[in-house]
Amino acid sequence: MSELKYRSPKGVHDVLPADHQYMTYIKKAVRHRARQAGYKRIDPPIFEERALFERGIGSHTDIVEKELFNVGRKGAADTADKDYALRPEFTAGICRSYIEHGMQELPQPVELYAIGPCFRYDRPQKGRYRQFHQFDFEVIGLSDPSIDAQLIHVVWKVFDDLKILRRLNLQINNIGSSDDRKNYVQALKDYFVGKERNLPEKDRERLQTNPLRLLDSKEEDTQILIKMAPTLDQFIHPESKKYHTALLEYLDALGITYTQNTSLVRGLDYYNQTVFEFWDSSTGAQNAVGGGGRYDYLIEQLGGKATPGVGFAGGMERILWHMQEAGVEAPNKDQVDVFVAQLGPEAKKKCLMLVSELRDLGIHTVGALGEASLKSQMRLADRFQARYTLLLGQMEVKEDTIILRDMAAGKQKQMPFSKVVPEIVKLLGAEHLDHYSLMDKFGKFSDPGEG
Numbered sequence: 001m002s003e004l005k006y007r008s009p010k011g012v013h014d015v016l017p018a019d020h021q022y023m024t025y026i027k028k029a030v031r032h033r034a035r036q037a038g039y040k041r042i043d044p045p046i047f048e049e050r051a052l053f054e055r056g057i058g059s060h061t062d063i064v065e066k067e068l069f070n071v072g073r074k075g076a077a078d079t080a081d082k083d084y085a086l087r088p089e090f091t092a093g094i095c096r097s098y099i100e101h102g103m104q105e106l107p108q109p110v111e112l113y114a115i116g117p118c119f120r121y122d123r124p125q126k127g128r129y130r131q132f133h134q135f136d137f138e139v140i141g142l143s144d145p146s147i148d149a150q151l152i153h154v155v156w157k158v159f160d161d162l163k164i165l166r167r168l169n170l171q172i173n174n175i176g177s178s179d180d181r182k183n184y185v186q187a188l189k190d191y192f193v194g195k196e197r198n199l200p201e202k203d204r205e206r207l208q209t210n211p212l213r214l215l216d217s218k219e220e221d222t223q224i225l226i227k228m229a230p231t232l233d234q235f236i237h238p239e240s241k242k243y244h245t246a247l248l249e250y251l252d253a254l255g256i257t258y259t260q261n262t263s264l265v266r267g268l269d270y271y272n273q274t275v276f277e278f279w280d281s282s283t284g285a286q287n288a289v290g291g292g293g294r295y296d297y298l299i300e301q302l303g304g305k306a307t308p309g310v311g312f313a314g315g316m317e318r319i320l321w322h323m324q325e326a327g328v329e330a331p332n333k334d335q336v337d338v339f340v341a342q343l344g345p346e347a348k349k350k351c352l353m354l355v356s357e358l359r360d361l362g363i364h365t366v367g368a369l370g371e372a373s374l375k376s377q378m379r380l381a382d383r384f385q386a387r388y389t390l391l392l393g394q395m396e397v398k399e400d401t402i403i404l405r406d407m408a409a410g411k412q413k414q415m416p417f418s419k420v421v422p423e424i425v426k427l428l429g430a431e432h433l434d435h436y437s438l439m440d441k442f443g444k445f446s447d448p449g450e451g
């Protein structure tokens with residue numbers, strides 16, 4: 001066999017039909033819970049100005065410093081064109097959209113959700129891809145612990161619907177106001193004066209650019225030093241502590257269990273106050289299925305009026321993996337109900353009409369409309385795992401009959417052509433048909449005559 005010429009790029013996967021069953025299931029849970037809680041769907045563009053991500057997420061974060069996918073400009077001569085990058089997440093784009101479209105004029109908070117691909121040029125490994133999918137919730141316009149609690153509750157419900165809640169552990173922390181963080185960062189820098197030499201090179205750099213990242217460093221030498229360092233907790237203003245206590249009380253009231261984790265800081269710069277992540281209960285921090293927090297300064301930083309916000313994003317590939325590990329079976333809506341086999345030009349024409357009629361009734365129908373023998377068409381029906389096969393040869397056309405074969409039972413019968421559609425409907429059960437109807441906002445069906 002010749003060698004494969006093209007493969008998908010490193011760290012990027014096809015979402016094959018079998019995985020789509022899960023993806024659709026996850027999206028359905030997200031859409032359902034989002035709508036129940038008043039969220040509206042938004043699709044920010046897949047690429048934006050690179051500066052938006054630098055300013056929003058932070059230029060010294062791993063995501064921006066190392067993982068942005070730059071998008072080439074059309075031509076160097078086009079000076080009006082900007083530097084673009086593929087979105088590594090949704091929050092910055094959604095906040096840009098909030099400002100650009102004057103959403104501060106809408107009743108607050110504005111609740112938005114998004115689902116789609118994101119891109120990070122990370123070193124690919126299990127659960128870490130260069131193209132992955134997130135669902136994202138954002139609540140913009142109000143700052144109150146009850147808003148954070150409600151957001152976490154919606155996420156909790158989604159994981160419960162997907163039957164993976166018991167595999168996860170909610171980690172939560174309060175990282176204070178930006179002033180608290182500034183004071184803490186200074187204290188951390190002071191603490192490391194004279195100790196820099198003992199830090200691995202990567203963390204020595206981080207001490208200059210983003211010292212908070214030292215808290216969740218995986219380096220052993222750093223972890224030893226951090227144990228003796230001042231803790232963020234000591235710098236958090238009583239107001240933030242009060243905020244956090246209220247949030248925990250609300251979570252308790254909602255029956256949400258959590259672990260308080262004072263070293264949870266998250267890898268994006270825009271957070272203040274509440275931060276949280278859902279970890280795999282067995283492996284911990286690695287491969288969190290989702291994370292989020294409050295970002296009360298982000299919109300102002302992006303040029304808007306000071307507006308608080310809070311949000312969360314879940315990683316769909318990691319969630320899908322958990323569902324499969326937990327043995328959750330996503331429904332397969334792609335099964336073939338009927339396979340139509342035919343022989344001869346007259347039969348082919350009749351079958352075309354029959355296939356169309358069956359499909360319109362919501363019966364998943366595959367028509368073998370090639371020239372193969374009936375025997376090889378039957379083999380094909382088997383491979384498609386069709387429940388029923390309809391056979392129309394020259395003889396049946398002449399007699400105005402058709403053969404209906406039950407594939408599992410291996411039994412077949414000849415019947416009048418005009419009776420076969422109601423018979424199939426009866427066999428499948430009218431309630432199992434895949435109906436599809438477009439209704440307008442008044443609940444009326446669209447006029448099929450309209451273009």
Ligand code: HAM
Binds near residue numbers: 127136291
């Ligand atoms: P994040 O923690 O960077 O947060 O990403 C959220 C989730 O996306 C992660 O927990 C993980 O499940 C998934 N994820 C991230 N990178 C990858 C990757 N390379 N491969 C596979 N999955 C990945 C955010 O993105 C924030 N925007 C969340 C947020 C929304 N904060 C406020 N609002």
